[in-house]
Amino acid sequence: MNIAKIKSGIFVCAIALLLAGCQSMQSSSSSSSASTPSTSQSSQSSPAASSSSQSSSPSDSQQQSSSERQSGAEEAAYDEADERQGPTGEAASDQAQESGMPGGGEILSEEEAVAVLDEQFDESIAVFDGMIINERATVQAIESEYSDDEEEVFGDDNPLFEEADINEDSDGNGEPASPTEGGGGAASDVNAEKGDGTLASGSNSMPSPRAGARVPADIPDGSDDDIVARQIREAAMKEADPVLREKLWEEYRKYKRGQ
């Protein structure tokens, strides 16, 4: 009986020891897996960070040291970046912001900086050219409007000549049918031709339908254009020279990409 109790007691103790041993193994394996990356970081960390980790207790010190190492690494990275920027780093970044260099922190050589500024200069030249072309188109529109007015003044006589020609053509039919009278087939044909002619001349004088047809397929509708983009777009749409027009569209694309 006692032997049996002793055996069961030993068995329970053994199980207890086994359970305890399993728990200790689990905890040690988890702590070792967490410390692996921190070890790799510790090789890059500053001496101050590593010394602080040495003074801590093993279990707590591992977590503390990993966070300190991270912050130390960040500081080191900032220090390194500061060292690379040097004393003119601030001025260069300001310059980059002022001149709109791509990637404010990117360091450019003198030639590269001049090239970037020259590119901006070229773009502004193109914008200016677009504005001038636009303005000239406006002058031409004013001129054509004025010449149209002038034609209207003298144009009162023109229908009389046209009617006279029609009358001569329809001489054999006796009294010619006036446009207001209608009825006669010949007269209605003439009216139809006249009407077509008027519409055709009217559509020629309006630039927008022609301009719309000139917009390349890859150009967006321009609803989100700012004033500069709109000016380039309008200049391109009004440009008659295909080479210059394509240059203007290219400027438009570049400008939109820059946006």
Added chain:
Amino acid sequence: MYLKSRSNPFILVLALLTLVSCGGQRITSTVVTPLEHQTIDVDESQLLDLAVLPFSPGLEEAAQKDDLTVLPAVRNAESQYLANTLASTIQQTTAWGAVRAVPSRDTVVDVYVDGKIIHSDGEKLALDISVTDVSNRHWYTKSYTEMVGQYAYKNGSKIKRDPFQGLFNRIANDLLEYRQQLSADEAKKLRAVSSLKFARDFSPEAFGDHIRETPGGQLEVIRLPAENDPILRRIARIRERDYLFVDTMQEHYDAFSRRMEKPYQSWRRATYEELASVRELKRQSRNRTIGGVAAIIGGILASGSNNGSAQAAGAVTIGAGALLVKSGLSKRAELKIHEGALAELGQSLEAEVEPQVIELEDRTITLTGNVEAQYTQWKALLREIYKAERGEI
């Protein structure tokens, strides 16, 4: 003795009438001064660009004279129209580079022509013209006046040339004469000053010490930049754009002149006719009033005679004199009608050209504002490029 004393009043009256009828003669030019041309070829490097600035309308002087026939809108329109006509005339002499009407002295060219309208109607045009160059040297100031006769408007319904073209030709001829007195070196120096002034405006860091202002206020060249100077090449590109801007403004001025020409020349013709009528009526009114008064005086003197027939003649003369005075007064009333017609003509032209003047001013302000904004940006860019090329950034 008796006969002598009796004939005196009649002689007096006759003498007065003769004197009165002789007054009011006008002198008008019948020959249009021909435009002279540059006959010898000028090297391109010596061709000077010339800018005609908008004329001063002279409204302050007109207000001081209380001249009600001068209408501000018409004068403002004339200040652009006449300046453009002069620019066109000067260009035809073929002695200059580009001749343009420009909105202000901000545009850098070699020679500037300023003008002021002293008098302008269909009969008379008077201008004060002042010429300076880019180095601030004053060339000369001269007054020009021309009166035209009926012949100027007798070319049928369509006027083929400006009625005062002779005056513009004289101005252009004087400019040509002065230009021909300049040596080739002087012309080249002027061009250098204008180029460096333009460059200095855009990049004072690079070209600030190439020209300087003398104590007398004139600009002079200190040293010339290298031909392959990269900043200068960029500025040359900007200057080409500046020429484009000036040419575009010129197109606006030309369009304005073309639109204004028809109503303006019609106004000139109408004012000429009205002014001729006014002058004739003034003359008639004055003559009849003076003649009438003289006749009345003569009649009074004659009626004091002992001779009965002389007394009768005196009475008749007094009656005739009274009629003459009355006729003179009626002419004055007629005169007022013509003066009213003149004012109406001016108002009619004013209503026609005022929208055009406003439109031109609007265009000028908008375009100039856009261009100036772009120039400011280029100046900043050139400053950055200048620093970048010297490793200062």
